[in-house]
Amino acid sequence: MEVTDALLRRLDVASQAALEAAALLRSYRGSSLDSLDIEEKRPGDLVTVADRASEELILEMLKRHFPEDTILTEESGLQGATQGLYAWMIDPLDGTTNFAHGYPFAAVSIGLLQGREPVLGVVCDVFRGDLFRAAQGMGATRNHSPIRVSTTRELSRSLLVTGFAYDRRETLDNNYAEFCHFTHLTQGVRRGGSAALDLAYVATGQLDGYWERGLSPWDITAGIVLVREAGGKVTAYDGSPVDVYSGKLLASNGELHSAMQQELAQVRPLSVSFPMGART
Ligand code: IPD
Ligand code: CA
Ligand code: CA
DSSP states (O other), X not given: OOOOHHHHXXXXXXXXXXXXXXXXXXXXXXXXXXXXXXXXXXXXXXEOHHHHHHHHXXXXXXXXXXXXXXXXXXXXXXXXXXXXXXXXXXXXXXXXXXXXXXXXXXXXXXXXXXXXXXXEEEEEETTTOOEEEEETTTXXXXXXXXXXXXXXXXXXXXEXXXXXXXXXXXXXXXXXXXXXXXXXXXXXXXEOXXXXXXXXXXXXXXXXXXXXXXXXXXXXXXXXXXXXXXXXXXXXXXXXXXXXXXXXXXXXOSTTHHHHHHHHHHOOOOOOSSOTTOOO
């Protein structure tokens, strides 16, 4: 498929925005927790001055270059043109909990939808500075070198990754059972704390598969394009076409996809022995 000029222009601007936002985020390194002005939007769901500053930088750049596009960001909601041909899905800091604790695993994630189809993704690793890029039909790169998903064919040889949404205290559909299930079947399951970077590492082949529920479009739009363009597969849990607004995602190197799908279909919620909603 031909990559259009419109997509290439957007890829360039999104890459610049992600690099600048990541540099800005790095400038907060070593800041005291007080100066990060951490706010808890709901239990466990944090936002800091760094999230907001990164978002402002990205918004200014995208609005200046593409006033005709729609924009959805985590912290400011819907912006820009209504019903543009393209819609940006922006997470100015994916991995806020890690960032707030100084744990170095966080990213800037800028994805683009055409209609409801993810067509472009840029993810910048805040701490390593790696830039992951992909556009439909163009392939995927890390720091401009092509990346490819792994060739692992058996779950017993795989390393997977997942995450737990902020409503985990309020629902039995909290991914705990799935986490245990896959931990038994594989060489390990990681919980990175940044969905965008988790997907980027499936794209590089350093992780073999990813699943998660309770996601937002800004967490995953960019990562979906990275995995697909690196030769992987991304669907809903049951293998049906992915909808970035559905909150659920299964991504893999392709080889493991049907096995992961089958296992996910079998998992039953764990009966929890602590009161739902309880916090210490
Ligand atoms: C979160 C991270 C995390 C995932 C959560 C997301 P945030 O995003 O991507 O890995 O498990 O579901 O909400 O809040 O750090 O931008
Ligand atoms: Ca996020
Ligand atoms: Ca975020």
